[in-house]
């Protein structure tokens with residue numbers, strides 16, 4: 001049997017793409033090398049645009065459980081800035097296996113053939129080679145994550161960014177102490193706290209530098225003291241499950257489509273997790289991919305990929321700059337603390353809920369002045 005589209009990788013973005021493609025009337029097979037339940041290193045914060053994209057794909061966010069998110073806080077030493085999402089916008093902290101199960105159920109119900117425990121092994125003249133034999137398809141989609149093999153097979157890999165960043169995520173059993181994602185800034189390390197249930201909090205630590213072996217649990221313990229307020233908060237909290245790590249980030253693609261091969265999600269080029277936009281962006285790409293392939297026009301996907309990621313990439317670059325320059329970061333946190341409305345507008349800009357013009361020249365100038373003055 002031949003399909004319109006073969007997708008390598010059944011993570012959240014591969015499944016979202018399968019769902020969107022089926023809804024656009026194409027036949028789809030997905031090969032995923034692991035078997036459910038699928039977990040992964042992830043902060044598990046779905047930003048408002050990610051939730052809206054899920055709903056547009058027909059996955060009811062209310063059925064996912066998890067913990068509602070009202071905004072993002074930045075903490076640097078004793079300084080703290082609280083940003084609320086714009087009025088009417090909410091995010092969601094949700095465990096990955098839960099999100100994955102909901103997407104898999106929706107994709108299967110829409111008609112996608114999901115083959116778990118089957119690995120993509122290479123490109124062929126008429127589709128994909130897999131560990132379970134050939135899979136014929138007109139289009140091949142690489143949704144195989146950060147270290148995408150499809151990206152390499154299609155000649156689309158580009159040397160990674162020289163700055164090496166990594167992440168490790170741990171769950172702790174503790175009642176969430178707020179309804180925002182907390183980003184704790186430390187020296188060469190950021191902690192990213194997301195409530196994901198009534199008694200469960202996810203903590204992702206991101207850092208610059210080397211990956212010291214595969215002892216991730218050791219990695220978490222080594223890094224946490226760099227964030228003393230967070231370390232104090234977690235001191236008595238029991239660890240819930242194994243730590244999961246990822247990296248180095250900064251993997252890039254030369255292009256997101258070549259011939260009949262297209263890349264989505266992390267496979268199409270990695271956005272640093274610091275701004276929590278990876279899933280939202282991946283879901284937007286999945287929908288754009290379906291529109292383009294239904295029209296038989298991959299060039300449309302290239303354009304949409306460039307356009308849709310622009311804001312998130314720009315704001316993530318600014319956040320990474322702040323991460324690398326402690327003095328700028330401290331002033332930014334102080335400036336945002338002094339103007340929570342500006343923080344809200346920046347969050348609205350990041351998630352696409354507000355236009356660039358909503359920032360306002362006056363508040364921007366005041367922010368720039370605070371950044372410039374020691």
Ligand SMILES: Cc1cc2nc3c(=O)[nH]c(=O)nc-3n(C[C@H](O)[C@H](O)[C@H](O)COP(=O)(O)OP(=O)(O)OC[C@H]3O[C@@H](n4cnc5c(N)ncnc54)[C@H](O)[C@@H]3O)c2cc1C
Nearest residue numbers: 009011013033043044045120144145167265266273278279
């Ligand atoms: C520490 C950390 C924190 C993060 N926090 C957030 C956050 O709070 N919010 C957010 O939105 N994003 C966050 N992200 C980013 C987010 O996790 C990713 O953007 C998202 O998982 C991308 O989904 P994906 O489907 O493209 O890739 P993945 O989730 O990596 O899925 C790829 C799938 O492909 C499969 N696969 C790989 N190779 C093959 C093969 N050869 N054959 C078949 N299957 C294969 C893998 O098993 C995997 O299931 C975070 C990332 C990290 C590392």
